[in-house]
Amino acid sequence: MPRLAILVLAASLAGGCATWPEPGTGGFAERRAVEDPGLQGLTTRYESLRQRGAERWAAGLADEARLLLIRAQRNHQAGLVDDLADDRLRLARLLDAIEPHLPSPKP
Amino acid sequence: MTISATAQPPFRRLAAFALALAALLFALAAAASAATARDALRIGDTVALRVPGETALSQDFKIDRQGQIILPEVGAVIVAGLTTREAEAAIRTSLSRVYRDLDRLTLALKERRLLVTVLGYVKNPGPVEIPGDASVQMAIAAAGGLNQGAQLDRFQLRRKDREISFDYKKYLDTGDPGLLPALEPLDTLFVPASPRTGNVQIDFDGRTLAEAGDGGEDRSSIKVFGEVNKPGIFAYKAGSNAIDMIMRAGGVTRYASVEQIRIIAKGQPTIFNLQTFLDSGKAHLLPDLAEGATIFVPKQLEEIRAGKNTVYVMGEVAKPGAFDSKPGAGFIDILANAGGPTRFADTRQIRLIRADGTVALVDLPLFTEGKGGALPPVGAGDAIFVPEKTDTKEPSWLKIAPDRAVKLMGAVTRPGRFEWSDEMSLLDLLAQAGGPTHKADLARIQIRLGENDKGKPVLFDMTAYLNGQATALPRLRAGAVIMVPDLPSSPVDMKGQWVQQAPEASIYVMGQVGSPGRYAFNTQMNFLDIIAAANGPTGAADLRNVRVSHRNGKGSRISKVNLARYFETGDDKLLPRVKPGDVIFIPDRNKEWLDDPKERTVRVIGAVGKPGRYRFADDMTLLDLLAEAGGPTSDALQSKIVVINITAQTEGARLFDLVRFAKSGDISRLPAVRAGDTVYVPNIAQSDWKIFMDGVRDVIPLISLVALIGAL
Numbered sequence: 031m032p033r034l035a036i037l038v039l040a041a042s043l044a045g046g047c048a049t050w051p052e053p054g055t056g057g058f059a060e061r062r063a064v065e066d067p068g069l070q071g072l073t074t075r076y077e078s079l080r081q082r083g084a085e086r087w088a089a090g091l092a093d094e095a096r097l098l099l100i101r102a103q104r105n106h107q108a109g110l111v112d113d114l115a116d117d118r119l120r121l122a123r124l125l126d127a128i129e130p131h132l133p134s135p136k137p
Numbered sequence: 138m139t140i141s142a143t144a145q146p147p148f149r150r151l152a153a154f155a156l157a158l159a160a161l162l163f164a165l166a167a168a169a170s171a172a173t174a175r176d177a178l179r180i181g182d183t184v185a186l187r188v189p190g191e192t193a194l195s196q197d198f199k200i201d202r203q204g205q206i207i208l209p210e211v212g213a214v215i216v217a218g219l220t221t222r223e224a225e226a227a228i229r230t231s232l233s234r235v236y237r238d239l240d241r242l243t244l245a246l247k248e249r250r251l252l253v254t255v256l257g258y259v260k261n262p263g264p265v266e267i268p269g270d271a272s273v274q275m276a277i278a279a280a281g282g283l284n285q286g287a288q289l290d291r292f293q294l295r296r297k298d299r300e301i302s303f304d305y306k307k308y309l310d311t312g313d314p315g316l317l318p319a320l321e322p323l324d325t326l327f328v329p330a331s332p333r334t335g336n337v338q339i340d341f342d343g344r345t346l347a348e349a350g351d352g353g354e355d356r357s358s359i360k361v362f363g364e365v366n367k368p369g370i371f372a373y374k375a376g377s378n379a380i381d382m383i384m385r386a387g388g389v390t391r392y393a394s395v396e397q398i399r400i401i402a403k404g405q406p407t408i409f410n411l412q413t414f415l416d417s418g419k420a421h422l423l424p425d426l427a428e429g430a431t432i433f434v435p436k437q438l439e440e441i442r443a444g445k446n447t448v449y450v451m452g453e454v455a456k457p458g459a460f461d462s463k464p465g466a467g468f469i470d471i472l473a474n475a476g477g478p479t480r481f482a483d484t485r486q487i488r489l490i491r492a493d494g495t496v497a498l499v500d501l502p503l504f505t506e507g508k509g510g511a512l513p514p515v516g517a518g519d520a521i522f523v524p525e526k527t528d529t530k531e532p533s534w535l536k537i538a539p540d541r542a543v544k545l546m547g548a549v550t551r552p553g554r555f556e557w558s559d560e561m562s563l564l565d566l567l568a569q570a571g572g573p574t575h576k577a578d579l580a581r582i583q584i585r586l587g588e589n590d591k592g593k594p595v596l597f598d599m600t601a602y603l604n605g606q607a608t609a610l611p612r613l614r615a616g617a618v619i620m621v622p623d624l625p626s627s628p629v630d631m632k633g634q635w636v637q638q639a640p641e642a643s644i645y646v647m648g649q650v651g652s653p654g655r656y657a658f659n660t661q662m663n664f665l666d667i668i669a670a671a672n673g674p675t676g677a678a679d680l681r682n683v684r685v686s687h688r689n690g691k692g693s694r695i696s697k698v699n700l701a702r703y704f705e706t707g708d709d710k711l712l713p714r715v716k717p718g719d720v721i722f723i724p725d726r727n728k729e730w731l732d733d734p735k736e737r738t739v740r741v742i743g744a745v746g747k748p749g750r751y752r753f754a755d756d757m758t759l760l761d762l763l764a765e766a767g768g769p770t771s772d773a774l775q776s777k778i779v780v781i782n783i784t785a786q787t788e789g790a791r792l793f794d795l796v797r798f799a800k801s802g803d804i805s806r807l808p809a810v811r812a813g814d815t816v817y818v819p820n821i822a823q824s825d826w827k828i829f830m831d832g833v834r835d836v837i838p839l840i841s842l843v844a845l846i847g848a849l
Binding site: 050051052053054055056057058059060061062085088089090091092093096097098100101104105107108110112113131 | 699702703705706707708710711754755756758759760777779780782784789790791792793794804805806807808809810811
C-alpha cells in the first residue's frame with residue numbers, strides 16, 4: 031500500500047516539472063561589438079558611408095540600412111542564422127544603393 | 138284862303154314841343170348824372186372836414202376800401218359815391234347824435250387817389266395807391282415794373298365781374314393813351330406770363346426769351362424753324378411777310394436751302410423761293426402770311442459729286458470728301474488733301490477700296506518706318522477709308538472685324554475681343570487685357586486657333602515659360618480663342634467648382650488631412666505641395682503608412698510612403714513623384730493594425746495590459762513592446778516571458794526573465810524580437826511551483842484516503 035501511495039504522489043507532482051525554452055539573447059546586440067566577420071565588414075562599410083555623408087545625401091536609405099544593421103546584429107546574437115544571411119544580403123544591396131548618392135571620396 | 142306850309146295842326150305842335158322838352162330834360166338829367174358821378178367821392182379820396190371849435194373833428198379823412206371814413210365818437214360814415222354836399226349832410230347827421238351846433242360844418246375834397254391791385258408778372262404784385270388820374274403804366278410802375286417774360290399784348294383789367302383785355306405792347310408802340318383802359322378804384326390789373334417761359338420757374342434773361350421768340354398763343358403767332366439762326370415763335374403783326382419773320386428769327390444759316398422755304402398759312406402749304414424773289418424783286422412771289430402760320434427753312438442737301446477723276450476719302454480724316462485727282466497724285470497726296478488722318482484714325486488699318494471692288498490694306502505706320510514697301514496706286518473712282526481707332530473700352534464688338542480679332546476669356550482683368558496683329562505675341566495680348574487675375578491658372582492656358590478648329594486645344598504652361606522651363610510662346614493668329622482658366626477655390630467651400638476642373642488636371646487627397654478633396658495639380662508641383670494644399674496631415678494621421686495610387690500608368694501601382702521617416706531624415710527621395718490623376722491616402726493611425734500585414738507586426742498575447750498586434754521597428758526591443766502593450770499584469774508570470782521567433786526556415790522560442798533582467802540589467806539576456814514574431818506572457822498559474830503545489834493539494838487528500846484505508 032505505501033508503495034502505491036508513493037507512486038500516486040510521484041505521478042501527481044510530475045505536472046510541476048514543465049519544460050520552458052532556453053533563455054534568449056540578442057535583444058540589444060547593437061550595443062555590443064559585432065562578432066560575425068561578414069557583418070563586421072558591412073558595419074565598417076556602413077560607417078564609412080555615413081562618414082561620407084550618407085545621412086545627408088541618402089538619408090532615407092541610410093536610415094533603412096541602420097535599422098537593417100541592428101536587425102542583423104540581433105539575429106546574429108540570437109543565433110538566427112537563416113535570417114542573418116538574408117539580412118546580410120539586403121544590407122549589402124542597400125549600401126550599394128547608397129553609394130551612388132554620395133560625393134566621390136577625395137583622392 | 139291858302140294854308141301855310143308851316144301851318145300844322147295844334148296837337149302836332151304840342152307833341153313836338155313835348156318831345157323836345159323830354160329830350161332836353163333827359164339830356165339835362167344825363168348831364169347832371171355824369172356831373173354827379175364825376176363829382177362823387179371815391180374810394181381813396183382824402184376829404185377835409187372842418188368843424189369850428191372841434192379840433193378833434195377838424196381833420197383830413199381818407200376814404201378807405203369800404204368807402205367810409207372813421208370819425209371820432211361816431212365811427213364809420215359811408216361817403217363813397219356821394220357828392221360833397223351829400224357827404225356833408227350825412228356826416229352832420231351822424232355827428233348830431235353827439236355834437237351840437239354843427240351848422241358851420243364844412244366838407245371838401247382835398248386829394249383824389251386810386252387804390253388798385255396789380256397782379257401777375259410784375260416785380261411786386263399787390264395793392265398799390267396811385268394818383269387819381271394815374272394810368273395803367275403808372276400802376277405797373279408802382280408795382281415794381283414788369284418781370285422779364287411778361288406777355289405784353291395780353292394784359293387784363295378785372296373790374297367787379299368784368300374782364301377787359303388790352304394790348305399794352307400796342308400802347309408802348311404808339312403812345313396812344315386811348316389804348317389803355319381808365320383805372321377806377323378797386324380795379325385789378327393782371328399781367329400774364331409769356332408761354333415761352335414754360336412751366337418751370339426760372340429767372341429768365343431777356344436775351345434767352347427774345348431768342349425763343351415773342352409769340353403768345355400759338356394760334357396767333359408765327360413759328361419759324363429749320364435753318365434759321367434763332368428759331369422761335371414770334372408775334373404776328375398785321376402786314377408782316379415771310380421775310381420779316383425770317384429776319385426776326387435771325388435770318389437763314391449758311392446751310393439753308395433758300396429755294397425751298399416752306400410756308401403753311403391758313404392750312405395751305407406753299408413753297409417760297411427766296412432766291413428767286415431776291416433776284417427778281419417781284420412782290421407777288423412773296424406769299425401772304427396769316428396768324429398761326431408756320432415757316433420752315435430746310436437744310437440744303439449736299440450735292441453728290443462724281444466724276445471720272447474723283448477719288449473719295451472717308452472716315453477719320455480732317456476733311457473727308459470727294460477730290461478731283463490728277464495724274465500722278467499718289468496715296469499720300471490724296472490723304473494730305475483730305476487733311477490727313479485725325480488723332481482718332483487707325484492708321485494701321487487704312488483700306489483702299491478700288492473701283493473694281495478689290496480692297497487693299499495700307500499700314501501707314503509700317504510704311505513710315507520703311508518696312509511696308511510701296512503704297513498702292515490710287516486711281517479714279519477709288520475710295521480711301523480711314524477707320525476709327527478701336528478703343529479697348531469700346532463695348533461694341535462691331536468695331537473689330539472677326540478676321541482681325543482674337544478672343545481672350547477667363548481669368549484676365551479685361552476679357553474681350555482684341556485686335557490682333559501677327560507681330561504680337563500672347564504676352565502682348567495678356568498685357569492688353571490688363572494681365573491675368575490673381576486667380577488665373579497660368580499653367581493651363583487653353584488656346585484654339587479658330588472657332589472652327591476641331592483639333593485638341595493647345596495647352597500652354599505660362600508658369601513654366603516664366604520660370605525659364607519653356608522657351609517658346611504659342612503661335613497665335615487672328616480668330617484664335619484663348620481661355621485662361623481660374624484656379625479652383627478652396628475645395629472645402631466650393632465643391633461646386635470641381636466640375637469646372639478637368640480630372641486630368643486634378644489630384645485627389647483623402648484620409649487624415651485637414652481638407653481632403655480634389656485639388657488642381659500640375660507638373661510644377663510635388664507631393665508636399667499637394668499635402669500642404671490639403672492643410673497637411675491631421676494629428677491622427679498614420680504618417681508611416683501613406684499610400685499613393687498611381688492611376689495614370691498602365692495597370693495599378695501603389696507607392697507606400699513613410700512620411701514619418703521623411704520628417705526624421707529630410708530625404709526628398711523618400712517622397713513619391715505624383716502626377717495629376719493620382720490618389721493620395723493618409724490612413725488613420727488608430728486603425729492601422731487592420732491594414733498592417735503580419736510581417737510588420739509583433740503579436741503580444743497573454744497577461745499584458747493590452748494584448749494585440751503592434752507594429753515593430755527593427756530598433757525596438759522586447760521591452761518597448763511590453764511597454765506599448767501596457768506591461769505585464771499583476772498575475773503575469775514575469776520570469777517566463779516567451780518570445781517565438783519565426784524565421785525563414787525554422788521557428789524557435791526563447792525565454793525572457795523580466796524579474797531577473799530588472800534585478801541585473803544584463804542586456805545580453807534580452808531576446809531578439811523581429812517583426813512577425815510572437816511574445817507570450819504566461820499567467821502565474823502556469824508557473825512550475827504553482828503547478829507543483831496544485832498537485833500536492835490534489836494528492837494529499839488522496840494519500841490521506843489511502844492511509845485511512847490501510848489503517849483499517
